[in-house]
Amino acid sequence: MRWRPLNGPAVAAERARLKRRVHQYFQQQSVLEVDTPSLSASAVSDPHLHSFTVEDRQHAATPLYLHTSPEFAMKRLLAAGFPDIYSVCRVYRGGEVGHRHQPEFTMIEWYRAGMREHEIVEDTLALIGAVLDRETAIVQKTYRDAFVDAIGLDPLTDPLETIKTAAGFDSDLAASLGDRRQDWLDVLFADRVASTFEDDTLTVINAYPADQAALAQLDPNDPAVALRFEVFAGSMELANGFVELGDADELRQRFESDLEIRRDKHQSVLPLDERFLAAMQSGLPGCAGVALGFERLHMVAADTTDIRDVLLFDHEG
Numbered sequence: 505m506r507w508r509p510l511n512g513p514a515v516a517a518e519r520a521r522l523k524r525r526v527h528q529y530f531q532q533q534s535v536l537e538v539d540t541p542s543l544s545a546s547a548v549s550d551p552h553l554h555s556f557t558v559e560d561r562q563h564a565a566t567p568l569y570l571h572t573s574p575e576f577a578m579k580r581l582l583a584a585g586f587p588d589i590y591s592v593c594r595v596y597r598g599g600e601v602g603h604r605h606q607p608e609f610t611m612i613e614w615y616r617a618g619m620r621e622h623e624i625v626e627d628t629l630a631l632i633g634a635v636l637d638r639e640t641a642i643v644q645k646t647y648r649d650a651f652v653d654a655i656g657l658d659p660l661t662d663p664l665e666t667i668k669t670a671a672g673f674d675s676d677l678a679a680s681l682g683d684r685r686q687d688w689l690d691v692l693f694a695d696r697v698a699s700t701f702e703d704d705t706l707t708v709i710n711a712y713p714a715d716q717a718a719l720a721q722l723d724p725n726d727p728a729v730a731l732r733f734e735v736f737a738g739s740m741e742l743a744n745g746f747v748e749l750g751d752a753d754e755l756r757q758r759f760e761s762d763l764e765i766r767r768d769k770h771q772s773v774l775p776l777d778e779r780f781l782a783a784m785q786s787g788l789p790g791c792a793g794v795a796l797g798f799e800r801l802h803m804v805a806a807d808t809t810d811i812r813d814v815l816l817f818d819h820e821g
Contacts, residue, residue, distance in 0.1 A: 750788030
């Protein structure tokens, strides 16, 4: 049985250096560091995320859930009057194992009051630059343009049948995707679009379709798209950010829609976070937020494509 760590002190020292740069960046920006609970009585509704359950048979009749991000707790702090905040914490997501994924990883998450989309994008790129401590080429394009440039499809207007034909997926994959447009676009983006992004380049994608808004506001000038962006290093997603939706009623509708999708996919239907929704009902200040995978940023710094190269231990111990 293997007991030694995956890597030695040099990797740990580099991780510590990169983490210090994260803290230095936010300290220079006067952003307050906060800690939030890893365990919750509720879980995210997003069908793409799978929460781990934890049983406490002595004290709880129902399971607890390990958080997939500190988002809901951090937004409760914002609703309670906290200033700009950030967190560097461990998060947990089931079913995520591979060269870029681990079920337990470190997330940098932060929220900035009053920032518009281009400002939070600039903030994200500035943090990445400060941590990597080097110049990196940057390309920015819309979700639609990324599809058109890569495979000649318009993801906002082309019929689903056109998308299916162009995808050319085998029958098993096509059957598993069914008729949900978003699922087809997600697979196409990962397999055919992101793979065209240049290595050694940060690619910023924005204007995601409204049905992929997650918790972002819709663009008031074009409600077909959301005020959401992602940053990629080569084909690897680094960060996901929103101009945050604060409308509690709209959030509840989106959560309920997520739960319907989970039912259709025969996934577990998890309890909604009513404390979060109550906080949103009380009022979320206008803000933008970002989640960024720390180990993936370390991978960019180390010029590796395997997350195990920047870990001391993986999920297998």
